[in-house]
Amino acid sequence: MPIIKVDKLTRRFGNITAVDNVSFDVEEGTIFGFLGPNGAGKTTTINILCTLISPTSGRASISGYDCSSQPSEVRKSIGIVFQDTTLDKDLTAYENLMFHAYLYKVKSADMKDRVRDALHFVDLFERRNDLVKKFSGGMKRRLEVARGLLHRPGVLFLDEPTLGLDPQTRASLWEYIADLPRKHKVTIFMTTHYMEEAEICDRIAIIDNGKMITIGTPDELKKTIGGDVIYIRTSDNKKAKLEIERLFSLEAVEKDDELYFTSSKGDACIPEIIKTMGETVLSVRLQRPTLNDVFLKMTGKGIREDEVSSNDTVKEAVRAYRRRRDRG
Numbered sequence: 001m002p003i004i005k006v007d008k009l010t011r012r013f014g015n016i017t018a019v020d021n022v023s024f025d026v027e028e029g030t031i032f033g034f035l036g037p038n039g040a041g042k043t044t045t046i047n048i049l050c051t052l053i054s055p056t057s058g059r060a061s062i063s064g065y066d067c068s069s070q071p072s073e074v075r076k077s078i079g080i081v082f083q084d085t086t087l088d089k090d091l092t093a094y095e096n097l098m099f100h101a102y103l104y105k106v107k108s109a110d111m112k113d114r115v116r117d118a119l120h121f122v123d124l125f126e127r128r129n130d131l132v133k134k135f136s137g138g139m140k141r142r143l144e145v146a147r148g149l150l151h152r153p154g155v156l157f158l159d160e161p162t163l164g165l166d167p168q169t170r171a172s173l174w175e176y177i178a179d180l181p182r183k184h185k186v187t188i189f190m191t192t193h194y195m196e197e198a199e200i201c202d203r204i205a206i207i208d209n210g211k212m213i214t215i216g217t218p219d220e221l222k223k224t225i226g227g228d229v230i231y232i233r234t235s236d237n238k239k240a241k242l243e244i245e246r247l248f249s250l251e252a253v254e255k256d257d258e259l260y261f262t263s264s265k266g267d268a269c270i271p272e273i274i275k276t277m278g279e280t281v282l283s284v285r286l287q288r289p290t291l292n293d294v295f296l297k298m299t300g301k302g303i304r305e306d307e308v309s310s311n312d313t314v315k316e317a318v319r320a321y322r323r324r325r326d327r328g
């Protein structure tokens with residue numbers, strides 16, 4: 001069942017079309033990601049969904065409530081972690097959460113338990129009486145995630161939740177976020193421009209210049225690249241090229257001292273190559289397509305050239321999460 005429905009959504013600011021005829025659905029209990037560069041229209045879309053601004057045209061609904069005509073119902077169904085921090089720095093972590101619980105009319109008998117549970121969930125219970133201004137960036141983000149969940153929303157929006165955090169903190173924040181759908185029965189709508197973080201999503205929409213370019217699971221998107229690229233170096237590349245063409249009916253390209261070719265079943269090709277070419281093989285490597293390859297193919301440019309370079313700590317955390325998820 002889709003919990004978020006977006007239909008031909010458009011938002012203009014003067015002559016800028018920040019969101020341009022965007023349509024998609026988000027299934028309940030999943031992590032959905034908007035991946036796109038600066039100014040792509042990610043925050044503007046979130047702002048419409050969160051009822052903070054209205055669309056120029058098109059419709060959006062959350063839990064069946066229309067974002068333009070039923071804003072109060074929508075607001076009760078959502079939690080939000082804004083791109084820029086909105087905690088009160090002169091209050092303690094505990095006070096920030098109690099204040100939010102009060103604003104959202106959490107029953108007073110439940111308030112203390114809810115706040116305590118939320119603080120435990122993000123491992124900040126021991127620091128509950130510290131002023132937020134003494135918190136690190138990662139602790140503030142975790143506290144904001146806890147706050148966003150306090151009133152038990154059906155959908156939690158996370159706008160660039162890890163922006164500006166160091167790699168270790170980003171990795172540990174993902175540990176919390178990845179567990180949310182299972183532990184809190186909440187649907188996540190997140191934005192990011194970090195490729196490796198987008199891998200955590202069940203589905204991703206790539207957005208650029210207000211337009212949605214493509215949508216799918218990370219694996220589906222990567223498959224559009226046409227498969228894995230296999231690089232092979234042999235003692236006789238001319239002969240190996242003919243052999244690859246004979247074995248797989250695929251054309252191999254010679255580049256520098258290597259041959260490469262693209263295959264949808266890269267894993268299966270490698271043993272076949274070793275078996276047939278034996279000792280003439282000096283090296284074989286397989287490169288899986290990345291979301292950056294997808295973005296490059298679709299837009300002709302990288303997301304943010306300076307930040308695209310992969311980060312091993314975050315990548316490893318995301319891989320560990322996917323392994324856990326796939327094991328069930």
Ligand SMILES: Nc1ncnc2c1ncn2[C@@H]1O[C@H](COP(=O)(O)OP(=O)(O)OP(=O)(O)O)[C@@H](O)[C@H]1O
Nearest residue numbers: 013016018036037038039040041042043044045193
């Ligand atoms: N209130 C506004 N008034 C005028 N233009 C706006 C306003 N809000 C956003 N825009 C413009 O709309 C476009 C999309 O902005 P938006 O903040 O949605 O991008 P974003 O994808 O969230 O980018 P970032 O990754 O930098 O957060 C930009 O060109 C921006 O300048």
Ligand SMILES: [Mg+2]
Nearest residue numbers: 042043044083
């Ligand atoms: Mg933004």
